[in-house]
Amino acid sequence: MKSLVVLRVVAVTHAIALCLQPVLAGSYLNGAGAAMRMHEPIGLAAVFLCLGQLLIATIWWRTGGRALAVGLTAAMLAGEVLQVTMGYTRNLLLHIPVGITLVGTGIAVAVWTCRPATRVRRTEKAAA
Numbered sequence: 001m002k003s004l005v006v007l008r009v010v011a012v013t014h015a016i017a018l019c020l021q022p023v024l025a026g027s028y029l030n031g032a033g034a035a036m037r038m039h040e041p042i043g044l045a046a047v048f049l050c051l052g053q054l055l056i057a058t059i060w061w062r063t064g065g066r067a068l069a070v071g072l073t074a075a076m077l078a079g080e081v082l083q084v085t086m087g088y089t090r091n092l093l094l095h096i097p098v099g100i101t102l103v104g105t106g107i108a109v110a111v112w113t114c115r116p117a118t119r120v121r122r123t124e125k126a127a128a
Helices: 002-029 033-062 067-088 092-114 122-127
Strands: none
Touching (some): 002 033, 002 092, 067 092
């Protein structure tokens, strides 16, 4: 179950990084040029956090956890790759809605991993 603790820490950190992105973009639109210079590295860090989260979610799943964590994280990783691509090409038509979806999903995954019911192993759930 140590992998679940690590998954929780990474999922919450990942969600915080995702939540910072619209704040930085808004600050940039208000005239703070430094905010956009921070937007890029935090976005790239979020992708690497997502990769780590996928690895940890896979380990947790293989040791009795839930496959849902792997599926959601894999979908988030695909969305983040799309997000970075749309950001670099300045395609805001997709960049903004994908970003909103990622923030919502990141928060949902972080909350879900921190719920007490998430600790129940697949084998314990099947026996009940």
